[in-house]
Amino acid sequence: MSTTAELDPSLHDLLSDEAVNHPERFYARLRGISPVLWNPRWKGWIVTSHDAVMGGFRDFERLSSDRFSGPFGAELRSAETSSQQLLGFLSKFFVWKDPPYHTRARALVNRAFVPKSVESMRPRIQSLVRELAAPLRDGQTVDFFSQFAFTLPMVVIAEFLGVDAEAREDVRAWSEDLGAVIFVRGHTDEKLRRGEAAMQNLANLLRPIVQDRIRSPRDDVLSALANPDDSGERLSEDEVIANAALMVFAGHETTMNLLANGIVAFNHFPDQWDLLAQQPDLLRNTVEEMLRFDGPVRGLGRWARESFDFFGHPIAEGDRVFLVQHAANRDPSAFSDPDRFDITRWPNRHTGFGQGIHTCLGAPLARLEVSEALAYLVPALRQIEVVTPKLDYIPTMVSRSLQTLQVRFHPR
Numbered sequence: 001m002s003t004t005a006e007l008d009p010s011l012h013d014l015l016s017d018e019a020v021n022h023p024e025r026f027y028a029r030l031r032g033i034s035p036v037l038w039n040p041r042w043k044g045w046i047v048t049s050h051d052a053v054m055g056g057f058r059d060f061e062r063l064s065s066d067r068f069s070g071p072f073g074a075e076l077r078s079a080e081t082s083s084q085q086l087l088g089f090l091s092k093f094f095v096w097k098d099p100p101y102h103t104r105a106r107a108l109v110n111r112a113f114v115p116k117s118v119e120s121m122r123p124r125i126q127s128l129v130r131e132l133a134a135p136l137r138d139g140q141t142v143d144f145f146s147q148f149a150f151t152l153p154m155v156v157i158a159e160f161l162g163v164d165a166e167a168r169e170d171v172r173a174w175s176e177d178l179g180a181v182i183f184v185r186g187h188t189d190e191k192l193r194r195g196e197a198a199m200q201n202l203a204n205l206l207r208p209i210v211q212d213r214i215r216s217p218r219d220d221v222l223s224a225l226a227n228p229d230d231s232g233e234r235l236s237e238d239e240v241i242a243n244a245a246l247m248v249f250a251g252h253e254t255t256m257n258l259l260a261n262g263i264v265a266f267n268h269f270p271d272q273w274d275l276l277a278q279q280p281d282l283l284r285n286t287v288e289e290m291l292r293f294d295g296p297v298r299g300l301g302r303w304a305r306e307s308f309d310f311f312g313h314p315i316a317e318g319d320r321v322f323l324v325q326h327a328a329n330r331d332p333s334a335f336s337d338p339d340r341f342d343i344t345r346w347p348n349r350h351t352g353f354g355q356g357i358h359t360c361l362g363a364p365l366a367r368l369e370v371s372e373a374l375a376y377l378v379p380a381l382r383q384i385e386v387v388t389p390k391l392d393y394i395p396t397m398v399s400r401s402l403q404t405l406q407v408r409f410h411p412r
């Protein structure tokens with residue numbers, strides 16, 4: 001523990017204006033004191049160097065993802081709530097599980113993410129991008145989220161799962177209510193009640209589709225989720241529904257924020273937009289640099305199953321650990337000139353999709369969506385100008401999400 005941190009209380013507040021709106025500055029200050037630093041207010045360790053964040057993600061045996069035991073479980077249970085049903089569903093999210101449950105569920109879900117099924121979405125994504133971008137080319141100011149960044153991933157994930165895209169506004173609202181439970185610390189009864197209603201609504205939407213795929217499997221993602229594998233292993237109906245809901249949530253919120261944060265990055269570094277227009281072969285690098293520079297996930301929590309030495313720091317059994325991906329991605333010992341958005345950067349060992357056994361399953365789909373969006377927008381537009389006067393981010397520790405983003409499109 002550091003005396004400096006004890007002297008400067010502003011460093012303890014992980015939801016301060018600086019932490020929320022300027023995480024690169026805030027976490028650089030923490031890293032400067034110690035890359036693994038005890039935070040008395042959050043009552044856990046804040047990890048900010050690239051090697052320690054990567055190491056933390058890989059150390060699944062000692063650093064647990066289980067949200068239903070340890071300190072996170074205690075917090076969930078402490079809320080006075082009738083939300084047993086919600087907790088029942090959330091407890092089936094395999095992202096919040098350790099092996100062996102996680103291994104089994106991930107293997108079953110993974111069958112749905114074969115390159116063929118993801119690649120089969122490409123023509124649909126291309127036509128959606130064209131459809132959404134067409135009204136954006138008239139030089140008017142628009143809300144980038146509602147016009148583009150929300151709709152693209154929501155329709156894609158809905159169709160990927162076989163959910164009627166007409167339900168997308170409802171699904172968005174439910175997904176936001178669920179997000180309030182998933183992303184924000186401090187579970188009030190009201191928040192849990194809304195989360196419960198949202199999960200119930202999502203389950204009602206998904207259940208008949210899942211039952212249909214069990215009766216008559218097709219060559220699609222929900223059929224892969226709902227039916228047994230070669231060894232006869234299968235997920236229960238509720239597990240299928242819970243993990244399909246997880247994908248709705250994980251698949252749209254993150255990709256939406258990656259698109260929006262990327263537009264802000266290009267706005268600060270317009271030379272990079274021009275460079276991509278001149279060299280479209282930099283598209284792949286660009287998506288990775290967007291994930292590094294300002295990815296949609298700020299950081300993720302774990303807790304220690306045992307006491308151990310973590311990069312020279314004495315972590316005790318039951319301690320919480322926050323692996324700050326944003327900080328790792330701006331660590332000067334891992335990236336040269338880390339605060340520069342540089343689409344030629346390669347290799348790019350960013351932590352945006354996590355690392356280890358929980359590495360993002362949807363990464364190929366997210367990469368496909370964002371690269372198809374840029375492949376269309378960059379040649380069509382000279383600039384996407386951010387007109388929101390002051391960028392404000394939603395105050396959560398996990399999600400890097402703008403409150404609003406007004407932009408003006410300038411055609412070439």
Ligand code: HEM
Nearest residue numbers: 094095250251254255258352353354357358360361362366
């Ligand atoms: C830019 C977009 C995305 C980002 C930055 C992102 C980020 C992440 C990260 C950091 C994790 C690791 C969680 C952990 O270690 O606790 C993760 C896991 C996961 N993501 Fe994504 N994600 C994105 C898009 C998607 C999409 C499009 C889908 C689904 C279609 C998806 C589905 C999942 C699932 C199912 C997991 C759990 C994997 C496991 O626990 O084994 N993600 N994601």
